Amino acid sequence: MESAAVKSEGLVIPLIDFSNFLNGTPEQRKTTAKAILNGFQTAGFIYLKGLPFTPDYRQHVFDSSAKLFRLSEEEKMKGCWTTPEANRGYSAPGREKVSLIEEENDVKSLRTAAPDLKESWEFGREGEEGHPNQWPEEKGDLAGFKTTMLEFFDKCKMLHTEVMRAIAVGLEIDEKWFDGFTDVGDNTLRLLHYPEVDRNVFQVNPGQVRAGAHSDYGSVTLLFQDTRGGLQVQGPTGAFIDATPIENTCVVNAGDLLARWSNDTIKSTIHRVVEPPAAEGNTYPARYSIAYFCNPNFKSMIEAIPGTYTSEDELKYKAITSGDYLVQRLAATY
Numbered sequence: 229m230e231s232a233a234v235k236s237e238g239l240v241i242p243l244i245d246f247s248n249f250l251n252g253t254p255e256q257r258k259t260t261a262k263a264i265l266n267g268f269q270t271a272g273f274i275y276l277k278g279l280p281f282t283p284d285y286r287q288h289v290f291d292s293s294a295k296l297f298r299l300s301e302e303e304k305m306k307g308c309w310t311t312p313e314a315n316r317g318y319s320a321p322g323r324e325k326v327s328l329i330e331e332e333n334d335v336k337s338l339r340t341a342a343p344d345l346k347e348s349w350e351f352g353r354e355g356e357e358g359h360p361n362q363w364p365e366e367k368g369d370l371a372g373f374k375t376t377m378l379e380f381f382d383k384c385k386m387l388h389t390e391v392m393r394a395i396a397v398g399l400e401i402d403e404k405w406f407d408g409f410t411d412v413g414d415n416t417l418r419l420l421h422y423p424e425v426d427r428n429v430f431q432v433n434p435g436q437v438r439a440g441a442h443s444d445y446g447s448v449t450l451l452f453q454d455t456r457g458g459l460q461v462q463g464p465t466g467a468f469i470d471a472t473p474i475e476n477t478c479v480v481n482a483g484d485l486l487a488r489w490s491n492d493t494i495k496s497t498i499h500r501v502v503e504p505p506a507a508e509g510n511t512y513p514a515r516y517s518i519a520y521f522c523n524p525n526f527k528s529m530i531e532a533i534p535g536t537y538t539s540e541d542e543l544k545y546k547a548i549t550s551g552d553y554l555v556q557r558l559a560a561t562y
Contacts, residue, residue, distance in 0.1 A: 230242045230243055230244045230245070230263050231243045233275040233471075233472075233474055233477070234271075234273075234275075234461070234469060234470070234471055234472070236463065236469045236470075237463040237464070237465045237467045237469055238463050238464040238465055239271060239461060239462075239463030239464065239469050240270065240271060241267065241271045241273045241274060241275060241461065241471065242263055242266075242267045242271075242274055242275070243274075243275040243276075243277060243474065243477070244260060244263050244264060244267070244274055244275065244276055244277070245260070245276075245277055245278040246260070246276040246277065246278045246279055246390075246394075247277075247278030247279075248260045248278065249261060249264070249390065249394050249397075250278070250280070250390060257397065258397060260394065261394040261395070261396075261397035261398040262397075262398050264391070264394045264395065264398060265394070265395055265398025265399060265494075266398075268395070268482045268486075268494045268495065269493060269494055269495065270495070271461070271495065271497065272461075272481055272482050272494070272495035272496055272497030273461055273471070273479065273480070273481045273482075273497055273499075274479075274480050274481075275474060275477045275478070275479055275480075276391075276477060276478045276479075276480055277474070277476060277477045279387070279476070279477075279478055280383070280386075280387070281383065281476075283475075283476055286452065286476065288376065289376060289377075289380050289452075289518065290452075290454065290516055290518065292370075292372075292373055292376045292377070293419040293421070293516055293518060294421070294516060295369040295370055295373070296349060296364060296370065296373065296419060297347065297349075297419075297421040297516075298369070299364060299370075301320070303364065303365070304318045304320070304347075304349075304364075305318065305320070306362075306364075307349070307362030307363070307364060308320075308362070309350065309362075312554075312555050312558035312559045313359065313555055314352070314358075314359040315350055315352060315359075315416055315554075315558055316350050316351060316352050316359060316360070316361050316362055316416075317349065317350060317362035318347070318348070318349045318362065319347060319348045319349070319350070320347055321344070321345060321346060321347050321423065322344065344437065344438065344439050344440060345422060345423065345425055345429070345436070345437070345438045345439075346420055346421065346422045346423075346438055346439055346501070347420075347421050347423070348418050348419060348420045348421070349362075349418070349419045350416050350417070350418050350419075351377055351381065351416070351417045351418075351419075352414070352415070352416055352417075353381070353412070353413045353414060353415065354378060354381075356414075377417065377419075380417065380518075381413075381415075381417045381520075382413075384415070384417065384450055384520040384522075385410075385413045385415060387450060387478075387520075388410055388415065388447075388448065388450065388520070388522040389406075389407065389410050389411075391448055391450075391480060391522075392406035392407075392409075392410055392447070392448075393406065393407075395494075399533065399534075399535045399536070400535065401533070401534050401535055405533075405534075408525075408528075409524040409525055409528045409550075410522070410524065410525070411525065412525040412526070412527075414523050414524070414525050414526045414550070414551070415446075415520060415521060415522050415523055416520070416521040416523075417518070417519075417520050417521075418518070418519045418520070418521060419516075419518055420516065420517045420518065420519060421514065421515075421516055422438045422439075422456075422458070422501065422514060422515040422516070422517075423514055424511055424512065424513055424514045425438075425511070425512050426510060426511060426512075427503075427510050427511065427512060428510070430503045436503075437500055437501060437502050437503075438458055438501040438502060438503075438515070439500055439501035440500055441462070441468075441498050441499070441500040442498065442499070442500065443483065443484050443496045443497065443498050443499070444481060444483035444484065444496065444521065445483055445484050445485060445521070445523075445553075445554055445557040445558070446483040446484075446485050446486070446521050446522055446523035446524075446550075446554065447482075447483055447485055447486040447489070447522045447523055447524055448480055448481065448482055448483060448486060448522045449480065449481050449483060449519055449520065449521050449522065450478050450479075450480055450519070450520040450522065451478065451479040451480070451481070451517060451518070451519050451520075452478055452479075452517060452518040452519075452520075453473040453479065453517050454473065454515060454516045454517060455473050455475075456473070456504050456512075456513060456514075456515040456516075457470065457472060457473055457504050457505050457506070457515075458501045458502055458503065458504040458505070458515060459471040459473075459479070459499065459500075459501055459517075460499060460500050460501070460502055461481075461497055461498075461499045462497060462498040462499065468499075468500065468502070470505065471499070481496075481497060481499065482494050482495060482496050482497070483496050483521075483522075484496045484557070485523065485524065485530060485550065485553055485554070488530065488544075488545050488553075489524075489530050489531075489532065489533055490532070490533055490536045491532045491533070491536040491537050491542065491543065491544055491545070492544055493536045501515075523550055523554060524550040525550060526549065526550050526551030526554070527549060527550070527551065528549065528550045529547050529548070529549055530547060530548055530549065530550055530553065531547045532544075532545070
């Protein structure tokens with residue numbers, strides 16, 4: 229029986245031991261898969277423990293990310309984010325404004341009024357034609373950085389495949405039904421740094437957040453948090469609930485495309501990053517997180533998953549390719 233990682237205001241986010249799906253008996257695998265699917269259907273979020281990452285390896289990846297963001301602004305801007313089609317490179321604080329707004333001019337106005345207090349660096353799959361990754365120069369502390377991130381990208385790709393297999397088992401369709409949608413690895417590894425910030429920033433501007441309320445765009449997101457906190461998930465009452473970090477877990481949430489793919493039987497839940505729960509004097513320390521945004525292969529046609537509808541009349545969405553959908557969404561964000 230899984231426990232609850234979050235339980236407040238009608239929001240229950242389960243904490244699930246994923247090793248029971250990866251290495252368990254057939255019955256354990258089925259029970260775990262049902263718990264994962266139920267979490268996505270009710271909360272849109274789950275926490276996974278029992279992952280194939282050692283604590284030391286996880287810390288190594290976080291340390292490598294911190295070293296990247298310690299580069300000078302000039303060095304970071306050499307790898308600047310370019311286009312929604314590429315979705316690779318460095319985004320300076322205030323460059324991206326995540327929100328629920330889809331009109332470009334409205335996003336620009338919001339970005340000016342309350343910019344997100346974060347910087348990020350995106351990496352896609354290596355070798356995609358026309359969209360090279362923007363790697364920093366590997367010198368000093370960044371020696372071996374590319375190897376570390378490519379290895380972590382591949383480990384997350386495998387985890388994505390297994391999470392989608394669990395969803396398939398939960399839906400009682402063929403376990404490998406999603407494999408042909410995940411094999412290319414059209415995913416995005418995002419390293420995130422929320423710089424140290426004075427407490428007064430939040431007091432002077434009540435609308436200020438570290439990352440605005442939004443839902444994610446793809447199939448699922450794998451989020452690795454440090455211990456600082458600040459992530460909140462919107463519950464059924466509309467209240468935002470703290471998704472407190474739990475050591476050596478991964479927070480996994482369903483994205484908009486998976487909700488669409490499931491004919492809205494799976495939820496894509498709104499979340500944000502706000503003023504942290506604890507300050508050190510008048511300062512909030514820096515926060516680091518790593519998000520791995522999983523998508524179906526860009527060329528895949530997304531139509532309702534078998535078992536999520538009983539007749540054609542129940543279909544809510546027209547078919548669309550994964551790539552077209554994601555470019556549409558990203559174009560309004562940057």
